[in-house]
Amino acid sequence: MTDSPAVRIPLDPKEQPILDSLLSVRTKLELLKQDRSTYVKSQDVLDLYEKVVEQVVILNEIRTTKRLEQNRVDTVLDDCFQLISLAYMTVGKNHEAPAVYSFLSTAKRLLDHLKEATFYSPKDLESIGGRLQDCRRYISRGKESYSPHLLTLLDARLELCEKTLAELELTLSLLTPDLSPKYDKLVSILRSLSACNTRSKFPNAEVDEYLEQLKQLQEELREYGIHAFESTGTKEEKLAEMTEKLQIAMAHPEPAPEAKKLIETLLQRCFVWVALAKSKQGRISPAFQDTYDKLLGIKNKLEKISLTQAWSLRETDLWSFQRQLDRVDEARVDGNFLDLLGRPAEIYEQRTLLYLLRKSYATIYHLIVSSEPVSEALLPIYNQLTTLRKCLLDVKKLGGVSSPRELYPYSMKLNSIDNMRVDGKFMVGNEIPDGQGSVTQLLEECFELAYELRNEAEENESGE
Known part of the structure; x- marks a missing residue:
């Protein structure tokens, strides 16, 4: 059973045979990845790839006047391409055009999340940028060997990734050389604090250490005219005021804030995050406990796989994780996680769940990038x-x-x-x-x- 996001648009009766064929191919691909009694063979993957492309050709002919149509056929087609892409990697064809599909899907998710988060490291962009250049080369090299329908799809996805990457690079380009290391340190602290919230036992001492590092950074940043907002009142009132200001800032982000404003907002967010983390002590609201447990379980399984990747990973195994994460991600409304009554999560649950979601996508990205161009048979x-x-x-x-x-x-x-x-x-x-x-x-x-x-x-x- 697939865990793909549900698509409710009515199906054109002419597309029903295409759906049936694609469902059959997807079933064969799933059986192929589950069969551990033998190695995945190149010819089996190539045969299934050809069957999917045949259905794409028929689908494009039907949709001549409705190119933007999206229904269950598209969802299952995406499943098939994802599985074929990962299967190409399993048989060692990492540098072939079809193998690019899964990477671009994961890279797009990561880039969108970085854009949403506003704060990210230059290293995040360097890694993705380098791989996107490789993808452009693989797609270009595949023009003689692969269907133009697939190449057009890959090219469109690649352009989307490149556009988002350029926007993110523009924001970081505003940082001066002396401010960049301090910005990187703040990003690292913000992520480390989020990781603390997901530990089985909340590490108070470690969070206190991060707080001291923040205070030191705040002192260093004063000479640049950068400081976190001040507040008066009780400890609870300060936290409430800081949280309210942060929520307003998150709801109305600037398209490309100047370097000073960028670091100032990040510094404020780190201080708020320390205060929230210490007050919550890792406790998640019951309304979001199931989502938290699911995402934490996925993150832990992926990290376990990454430790033994060279010996145990069959790339097609990543598909089920991708699908589960996509379903959680696409269930958000305006970026918010909702409970069963449709109410958005508080900022603590929101940021903690987003950390788990992004960390899992990042681990899948790492596993795909680290995959060796060698068949699992070798x-x-x-x-x-x-x-x-x-x-x-x-x-x-x-x-x-x-x-x-x-x-x-x-x-x-x-x-x-x-x-x-x-x-x-x-x-x-x-x-x-x-x-x-x-x-x-x-x-x-x-x-x-x-x-x-x-x-x-x-x-x-x-x-x-």
Whole structure:
């Protein structure tokens, strides 16, 4: 059962056969990703890709006069493209045009969230910007191999991402070189405070440490004429006033505030966030507890996957997480999380839930970006070579070996892997999985490191 957002627009009877076909393809893709008894084969993915493109061609012919139509067909079509995109990565075709689809979907979510949050790090933009340039190259390279219908769709999504990225870069361009490090520090503190709210036990001491860092930054920023707003009255009255001002600022953000105003607002938000966090102590309103538990569970599962990614991740596994997150994200109204009675969340619940949502999207982004262009059929060999390379580099860093005999275990393992090749290729059954170049390059690098270490050891023995 898919967890895609529900679309209620009536379906054109002419589109029913398309929907049926796409549902069939999606079912096959889901079965393909769930079957752990064998590796995902390139040909199976290519066949299903061709079937989806056939339906896109028919759909475009029907919608000649209604290009902006969005109904259940589009939702299921998006599911199919997402699964195919992740399946392309699973078989090692990371640099092919269809693999770009899933990345662009996740990047678009992240960019929209950064724009909504107003505050973000230059590193966030650098990472996404570099990958978008790669996507542009992959799409351009795929013009001879893939359907123009797919390429047009990818190009449109890429342009949207590039436009949002340019807007975000414009805001940060207003920061002066001496203010940029202080801004980055404030962004880091804001995110760290949000993380504190999701711990099983609220870390009061850690939050107090962040508060001290904020006070120090506030003193440093005074010379630039930047300071957090002041308030009089009791502690509760101060918090209420600060929260009210912050909510007003969030409801009416400036399109590109000047550097001083940008940092001043961020400093204010950090102080409010410390006060709110200490008063709430990690307690979420019962009306939003279910949403909180769901998002926290997704975040924890994704972080667990990221720790063992090289050995356990099948990229298609990310699809179910993407869909669950999309459903939560698209259920928001005007950016607000609503309870069962349609009431918006208070600022504490709102910011905490947004942190979990954005953190999960960011982890999916990291997992996609970190995916190696190697078929899962070759991953066991690739991972072994990666470990061997790391060990050999560590040995070299520590001064090498005292005798060539110490390299025997490494040489034996490298030779055993090398002997697995048939006519220079790593075969799995009768298939030649994608990623041969990456695995071969890694194998050669390991042999070269071992050769260098052996030569150094022999020279040392001769000298003695």
